[in-house]
Amino acid sequence: NVPNDITVGAQAPSYLFISISEIFASITGLEYAYTKAPASMKSIVMSIFLFTNCGGSILGFAFLPALTDPFLQYMYTILAVIAFAAACLFWYFFRHYDDDEDMGNTFHDSEDQHDEYN
Structure with a gap:
């Protein structure tokens, strides 16, 4: 070796x-x-x-x-394909997420913020 x-x-x-x-x-x-x-x-x-x-x-x-030497290439190829497929699915399901981002980032009067600032 x-x-x-x-x-x-x-x-x-x-x-x-x-x-x-x-x-x-x-x-x-x-x-x-x-x-x-x-x-x-x-x-x-x-x-x-x-x-x-x-x-x-x-x-x-x-x-x-x-993960032995002859199988490393297959593993990294499969991981790259899975990562690409996950990225495509993520984009498909969350492509309109930014449209509602401003409304989602508004702070509501929650109990932890109310106690901290009052």
């Missing part, structure tokens, strides 16, 4: 893009949990968001033993 000779510089861009995407996903989940959810359901919405992250990690661990 010969070890891989991939340099850290060649791996750095992929880790950079993964880090940036994780930041975007976390910020979106936090924003949705704290601006769109009612005051009594903020923790439930956040726990569902974190549970989906847990599910993705579990799937990653489950498929890890199958």
Whole structure:
């Protein structure tokens, strides 16, 4: 067995893009949990968001033993196709979401805001 000779510089861009995407996903989940959810359901919405992250990690661990050298190309191709299909479905179902965004971002007099500012 010969070890891989991939340099850290060649791996750095992929880790950079993964880090940036994780930041975007976390910020979106936090924003949705704290601006769109009612005051009594903020923790439930956040726990569902974190549970989906847990599910993705579990799937990653489950498929890890199958990732041997000849199958890596198939795995990344399948992941790219699934990600593209998910992006298309996401666009299809949420393409009109911005039309109602201004109304959804108006703050209502909820109990936590009422107690904090009065």
